[in-house]
Amino acid sequence: MISSKTRHVKVRLQQFISPTVVTLGRGFAAVTAGSLLGRLLNAIAGLLLVRYFNGPALYGQYAILVTTLALISTVLGLGLDTWLLREGGRDPTQLAFNARRLLMFKLITASFLISVLVLAWNHTGLNWILIVGMLGVIAESYIRTGHVILHALNRNTLVAILQSVDSFFAVVLILILMIWPPQIAFVVVGQSVVSGITLAIVAILLAEYWRGTWRPLHLPRLIRNTSFFVLADVLANIYSQAQIAILALFTNDLIVGTFRSANNLITISFLVPMAMFNVGLPVLSRPNLERHHRHYLLAGMVSVSVLYGIVVLGVFWQFGSHILRIVYGNNYEATIRLLTPLSVIPLFKSLSFVAVAIMLSLGKQRLRVFIQSIVVMLSLLGGFIFIPRLGLDGATLTYILVEGLLCILYWTGAIYTLRKTNSL
Numbered sequence: 001m002i003s004s005k006t007r008h009v010k011v012r013l014q015q016f017i018s019p020t021v022v023t024l025g026r027g028f029a030a031v032t033a034g035s036l037l038g039r040l041l042n043a044i045a046g047l048l049l050v051r052y053f054n055g056p057a058l059y060g061q062y063a064i065l066v067t068t069l070a071l072i073s074t075v076l077g078l079g080l081d082t083w084l085l086r087e088g089g090r091d092p093t094q095l096a097f098n099a100r101r102l103l104m105f106k107l108i109t110a111s112f113l114i115s116v117l118v119l120a121w122n123h124t125g126l127n128w129i130l131i132v133g134m135l136g137v138i139a140e141s142y143i144r145t146g147h148v149i150l151h152a153l154n155r156n157t158l159v160a161i162l163q164s165v166d167s168f169f170a171v172v173l174i175l176i177l178m179i180w181p182p183q184i185a186f187v188v189v190g191q192s193v194v195s196g197i198t199l200a201i202v203a204i205l206l207a208e209y210w211r212g213t214w215r216p217l218h219l220p221r222l223i224r225n226t227s228f229f230v231l232a233d234v235l236a237n238i239y240s241q242a243q244i245a246i247l248a249l250f251t252n253d254l255i256v257g258t259f260r261s262a263n264n265l266i267t268i269s270f271l272v273p274m275a276m277f278n279v280g281l282p283v284l285s286r287p288n289l290e291r292h293h294r295h296y297l298l299a300g301m302v303s304v305s306v307l308y309g310i311v312v313l314g315v316f317w318q319f320g321s322h323i324l325r326i327v328y329g330n331n332y333e334a335t336i337r338l339l340t341p342l343s344v345i346p347l348f349k350s351l352s353f354v355a356v357a358i359m360l361s362l363g364k365q366r367l368r369v370f371i372q373s374i375v376v377m378l379s380l381l382g383g384f385i386f387i388p389r390l391g392l393d394g395a396t397l398t399y400i401l402v403e404g405l406l407c408i409l410y411w412t413g414a415i416y417t418l419r420k421t422n423s424l
Contacts (some may be wrong), residue, residue: 004028012081038160041167043268047327048174050261053182060248060257065121065133067244073137074234076109081141081148082281083229086153087359089282099149102224106145110138130190135223136192139199146202151278159278161201169194228365235372237403239379243395251391259395261328262338266316272308273353276301280354284361291422294353301354309347316343338396345400348407355410364417371409375402 053059088095117134120126141165150159173190180186230275244263247256280301284294316323320339324332359368379402386394 019041038163038167038358039268039271040212041164041171044294045170045174046166046264046268048171048178049187050264050328050332052174052178052187053257055259056257056334057252057254058182058184058257059261060253060255062187063244063256063260064248064253065129065184065188067241068130069133069137070237070241071245073111073141075113076138076141076239078345080105080229081144082233082360083226083276084145085148085281086154086285088148089285089361090287092152095152099145101219102145103335105219105222106138109126110141110251114138129185131162132192134187136188137160139192139195143195143199143202146199146206147278149206152282154282156279158205162198162205165201166198169197228369232365232369232372235369235376239376239406240373241380242376242383242402243387246250246380246387247392247395250388255392258334259338259392261332262324262335262342263399265320265324265339266328266342266345269312269316270349273305273346273350277353277357281357281361282411284357298354298358301357302351305350305354306347309350312346313343316340316346334392338392341396341400343414345403348403352403352407352410354406355407355414358414359410362417362421364413367413367417368410370404371413375406375409378402378405 049062050059053062082099084095084102087098114131117131118124121131143162147159147162150156150162170191173194174187177186177190179365212321244256244260247259280297283289284297316339320343321336324336324339328335356368359365379398382401383395383399386398388394390397
């Protein structure tokens with residue numbers, strides 16, 4: 001005979017293992033398992049690229065170009081993808097319509113951006129590599145939108161496959177380029193071609209979302225509704241690229257390449273927090289999600305984030321130098337000393353992703369933008385104070401302080417949002 005205590009435990013387990021939790025777990029497992037291959041291939045491509053340039057000096061020039069493209073790309077409205085991911089969870093019936101609105105907006109902004117760059121090329125001698133690279137950035141922007149649509153449709157396995165295919169193409173590209181002496185132009189052109197091929201595949205798979213019965217897109221309304229998402233993306237782009245941009249301003253290509261190579265190893269470890277965000281945000285945004293289910297989900301996401309961050313910290317702290325020598329070779333010895341202090345970044349980032357998912361799912365995008373505005377100002381201020389005086393160490397210190405402060409402020413906002421929501 002089952003005791004009342006046992007019966008109570010079974011009821012609690014059934015509450016925890018709800019369909020919502022199962023959906024999140026399956027989606028997270030699919031994205032994580034599938035992304036492992038994509039992330040592995042992407043990491044191999046990045047490592048091969050570092051080896052291809054055969055030293056931090058030339059790699060530093062490439063890093064400066066990539067940073068320039070990233071800063072220019074802020075006008076594309078990349079934050080709209082996060083808005084679409086949230087809206088896909090809130091109202092799946094409007095997903096196709098919202099996707100077409102977003103794609104049309106991106107087409108307009110991309111056309112304007114390319115026109116400006118072409119005019120600058122004709123009249124000021126702007127390097128043509130920048131234009132080709134921007135075409136690749138635009139293609140990647142559309143690819144991300146395709147991934148978001150698939151995440152919203154809970155087709156996470158297909159996203160993982162597409163990411164793996166994209167990364168595989170990148171690896172093949174670098175292996176082919178290694179036949180010849182290193183040239184930045186070859187890499188940029190090749191990466192843009194790979195992005196174009198991947199975009200064609202995504203467009204074919206999602207053809208039904210590019211067409212449909214005509215109805216007014218109401219782009220001005222879209223801009224008003226998504227303005228804070230776009231602003232959030234602009235601010236995130238600024239503080240994520242600030243250290244490299246300021247390093248390029250006050251130092252040289254060698255120092256930039258050294259910092260970027262260390263940063264590459266750290267960002268490779270962002271697999272788990274990104275997967276949880278992409279899968280968790282649509283689930284948390286569901287209007288019919290019960291409060292206790294939300295709490296169970298968040299408890300699981302926080303636990304995984306903390307555990308993962310601590311494990312990654314320990315791996316980089318203990319074995320970072322061995323990992324770097326294996327993957328980069330002996331030309332990047334100066335990068336080794338950066339890995340120990342930077343090893344705390346994955347922990348900050350993992351927790352930040354969960355906090356952002358909480359705020360976005362509960363409609364607190366303005367609060368997120370306010371937090372980012374504070375961090376951007378402090379990031380630029382710290383960069384201009386520390387980097388000219390300390391150089392590489394100043395960039396490392398600024399990066400750690402920015403991510404740590406961002407994590408604290410995000411969680412302050414997330415806890416405030418949860419308490420305010422629970423009191424309603």
